[in-house]
Amino acid sequence: MTLPLDGITVVEVSSFVAAPLCGVTLAQLGAEVIRVDPIGGAADYRRWPLADSGTSIYWTGLNKGKRSAAIDLRSPAGQELVQRLIVEGDGIVVTNAAGWDWLSHDRLTELRSDVIHVQMLGRADGSTGVDYTVNAAVGFPFVTGPATFAAPINHVLPAWDVCCGLYAALGVTASVLRRDSTGDGARISLALEDVALAIGGHLGFLTEPQVTGALRPRLGNAIYGQYGHDFTSSDGASFMVVALTRRHFRDLVEVTGIASAVSALSEPLGADFSDEGDRYRYRDVLSGLFATWFNEHTAAEITEALSATTVLFERYRTFAETAADDRVVANPLFTRLDQPGVGEYFAPGMPASFDGVHPATGPAPALGEDTAVVLAERLGLSSDDIARLTDAGTIAEGRGEPRS
Amino acid sequence: MTLPLDGITVVEVSSFVAAPLCGVTLAQLGAEVIRVDPIGGAADYRRWPLADSGTSIYWTGLNKGKRSAAIDLRSPAGQELVQRLIVEGDGIVVTNAAGWDWLSHDRLTELRSDVIHVQMLGRADGSTGVDYTVNAAVGFPFVTGPATFAAPINHVLPAWDVCCGLYAALGVTASVLRRDSTGDGARISLALEDVALAIGGHLGFLTEPQVTGALRPRLGNAIYGQYGHDFTSSDGASFMVVALTRRHFRDLVEVTGIASAVSALSEPLGADFSDEGDRYRYRDVLSGLFATWFNEHTAAEITEALSATTVLFERYRTFAETAADDRVVANPLFTRLDQPGVGEYFAPGMPASFDGVHPATGPAPALGEDTAVVLAERLGLSSDDIARLTDAGTIAEGRGEPRS
Numbered sequence: 001m002t003l004p005l006d007g008i009t010v011v012e013v014s015s016f017v018a019a020p021l022c023g024v025t026l027a028q029l030g031a032e033v034i035r036v037d038p039i040g041g042a043a044d045y046r047r048w049p050l051a052d053s054g055t056s057i058y059w060t061g062l063n064k065g066k067r068s069a070a071i072d073l074r075s076p077a078g079q080e081l082v083q084r085l086i087v088e089g090d091g092i093v094v095t096n097a098a099g100w101d102w103l104s105h106d107r108l109t110e111l112r113s114d115v116i117h118v119q120m121l122g123r124a125d126g127s128t129g130v131d132y133t134v135n136a137a138v139g140f141p142f143v144t145g146p147a148t149f150a151a152p153i154n155h156v157l158p159a160w161d162v163c164c165g166l167y168a169a170l171g172v173t174a175s176v177l178r179r180d181s182t183g184d185g186a187r188i189s190l191a192l193e194d195v196a197l198a199i200g201g202h203l204g205f206l207t208e209p210q211v212t213g214a215l216r217p218r219l220g221n222a223i224y225g226q227y228g229h230d231f232t233s234s235d236g237a238s239f240m241v242v243a244l245t246r247r248h249f250r251d252l253v254e255v256t257g258i259a260s261a262v263s264a265l266s267e268p269l270g271a272d273f274s275d276e277g278d279r280y281r282y283r284d285v286l287s288g289l290f291a292t293w294f295n296e297h298t299a300a301e302i303t304e305a306l307s308a309t310t311v312l313f314e315r316y317r318t319f320a321e322t323a324a325d326d327r328v329v330a331n332p333l334f335t336r337l338d339q340p341g342v343g344e345y346f347a348p349g350m351p352a353s354f355d356g357v358h359p360a361t362g363p364a365p366a367l368g369e370d371t372a373v374v375l376a377e378r379l380g381l382s383s384d385d386i387a388r389l390t391d392a393g394t395i396a397e398g399r400g401e402p403r404s
Numbered sequence: 405m406t407l408p409l410d411g412i413t414v415v416e417v418s419s420f421v422a423a424p425l426c427g428v429t430l431a432q433l434g435a436e437v438i439r440v441d442p443i444g445g446a447a448d449y450r451r452w453p454l455a456d457s458g459t460s461i462y463w464t465g466l467n468k469g470k471r472s473a474a475i476d477l478r479s480p481a482g483q484e485l486v487q488r489l490i491v492e493g494d495g496i497v498v499t500n501a502a503g504w505d506w507l508s509h510d511r512l513t514e515l516r517s518d519v520i521h522v523q524m525l526g527r528a529d530g531s532t533g534v535d536y537t538v539n540a541a542v543g544f545p546f547v548t549g550p551a552t553f554a555a556p557i558n559h560v561l562p563a564w565d566v567c568c569g570l571y572a573a574l575g576v577t578a579s580v581l582r583r584d585s586t587g588d589g590a591r592i593s594l595a596l597e598d599v600a601l602a603i604g605g606h607l608g609f610l611t612e613p614q615v616t617g618a619l620r621p622r623l624g625n626a627i628y629g630q631y632g633h634d635f636t637s638s639d640g641a642s643f644m645v646v647a648l649t650r651r652h653f654r655d656l657v658e659v660t661g662i663a664s665a666v667s668a669l670s671e672p673l674g675a676d677f678s679d680e681g682d683r684y685r686y687r688d689v690l691s692g693l694f695a696t697w698f699n700e701h702t703a704a705e706i707t708e709a710l711s712a713t714t715v716l717f718e719r720y721r722t723f724a725e726t727a728a729d730d731r732v733v734a735n736p737l738f739t740r741l742d743q744p745g746v747g748e749y750f751a752p753g754m755p756a757s758f759d760g761v762h763p764a765t766g767p768a769p770a771l772g773e774d775t776a777v778v779l780a781e782r783l784g785l786s787s788d789d790i791a792r793l794t795d796a797g798t799i800a801e802g803r804g805e806p807r808s
Contacts, residue, residue, distance in 0.1 A: 002586055004578035017607070024606060029578050043649060048629020048681065049612040049620075057608040057615065058629075064606075118756075124735070132632050133716050136644035137731070139723035141625075145549050145557050152634060152642050152720045153549050154625045159563040162603055164755075166570035171756045173574060174408035174433050177581045182406050187759050194737045194755040194762075199566055200723070201752035202428060202468075203421070204461040206732060208453040209724035210749040211461065216453075216723060221545075221558045225452020225462075228536050230556060238556050240540035245447060277452065312537050316556045319543035319604070319620060320613035327541070328610060331528070333598045345614040348605035351568075351598040352522075352575045355591050358598075 003030025003359055009089040015042035017158055019096040019120055020062035021165030027065040028350040028359045035066045036082050038073045039396040041367050055341025065361020070368030070396040077394045084379050087112035096120040105187040114185035116175045118168050124191040131158035138196045147220045164195045227279040229287040237299035242312040246274050251309035256293035339363040368398045407434025407763055413493040419446035421562055423500040423524055424466035425569030431469040432754040432763045439470045440486050442477045443800040445771050459745025469765020474772030474800040481798045488783050491516035500524040509591040518589035520579045522572050528595040535562035542600045551624045564600045631683040633691040635698035637706050646716040650678050655713035660697035743767045772802045
């Protein structure tokens, strides 16, 4: 199968989550992604979680299928090599490194007019920001968690980093499409904070206070404006249960045996439980009625009973339970990958399947593993050139250990 | 400026978050997106939050800049109209409607061989799943929130829906690029659960238990493997504070005046605080030392002092505070939008700026507002045809009220 980005080379000068995730996404769509790192590695090279060997599970996870070149980014000679990799390649670079004139759009377009340049930032004004600080500033931590809790609760998924990486991959792909048609390059700027604000706006979280003045309440595990709640089984398992439609709700009422109680409440409360708004307003009394059934049945009984209905539900799992579950080990999204320093594990490909296939990539490279081959293939450097650059400390194969 | 998807038409048969977000994203990249709804609206048409008029802030937020056609999707005549909009347009359709043979890839490729078809699903096997249930099954709720808490805590941002929408937009764009080059269409399948599993895998959450057996602990607002914590000021404001690098940490230690205390602890604990791992291991004692300074300074004093350092920090804000802040009202990402039924508000464009501009769109259409004009322009239907279809109940202008 021809992948959408087959034949396209992207240079990534990156660290942490967003830019590397952009790169792994483009790699899984077929691009050749060359991650350029300073000799010894960028600030994310040893980031937790670590395997027992000390190799970063995190770094290897976000750099699957890339090539790695280790280059002294402080030296003019090293900077020139990176510029050449970009402009003599396909003129595409993705970076979260800020403030480097030699890697800027302006500088690179002097060397090649149709460069596609994606600059990731913390905030649009160039000031710093990371997922945890951006998230604090937008509003989600004050509506996450138990209704009785007053302090902010952070998310653990770095959701803004992830979205930022996906927007960047979309920006690159869309710009290649435009360049194919118009010949124009692109100067793309993408701030992590703007990603969070845009999503918060698109979903209405930032619109609601502007137009109604309403302050979204903290709802625990309930769903705003819909019926959803978590329940505990007699053997201590937790379930998330959602009824979006009338049919879902009717099925939930029936399976839990509370139809007559719900019906009896309808008139005195003036509630129309066929309306999602009323299901939400009276969520606590409904949850109280449902809870008894959940508390008096085992996880297995609950699973069996709800599976026979349209009710949306899922048992809460730990990462370890999920990783051992068929949804990972028997899922064609995952392939066994032998990652040096980490071991063999189930690694995800692209969640979108194309023509039935989830495009996947091989393991992450060792840091600097491809320095020589990339410079030879891409820039035509001879082995003498490479030896000279290595001796000068401009490039390194591997992490920069002395050549043996 | 030529936008990347200028001149491309996408048909969206959608509801809820992921597919509509895909559409608004493509629209902001220049595509003409025709959202097709059943007469009267899909299941998301009245979803909360609502404006005082009853108009859904949510629906209008996710359908900005689209055209709306209301068509009876249960009638063969209506189904044929939608098929024609797809195949006589650019052959691109995005849908989360499942189980409709007439809208399937197989059926549409009989009518046009190079169709690009994005089918969103809850789970890859076709079974249902929504963000709240998928999230429960992956593992995040058991590591979110206070360390002393045992029950799962859901996220409030529907992160998987959002990522799914962005992957879908990327899938469409990448497939257009491939079709331009090879002539081939694409059959893209994208399950919400696979999105969550892929991200959980890429970031190492699902890898760690496979290769080390470690169970990620619940950390409250701390950051795994890094130093980060939340603090409260003397006047009750909450701050998220992050020190990723040695420089960040040194600055934080200095500004809070605990350098000698940190130094005194280093030897008895055998801790090297220049190492991120040790900063993480001893996070609680470090936070205890930092907390006194935060507790004894006002929010204004903290902001002023930390702003003079490299320390990453942000004050926690509510959605209402954020929406009124300069980061929204003075941010070129946002434009004033007059949304009928909702009012005037700051609406976000595309978080990525292209050549300095955040592509934006106008307001969402009223349901069915463009039915007649879309059918006339796209399929060449005459006003007689449209009157006949309206009388037959096959199409509607607006929500399906009788024609006046």
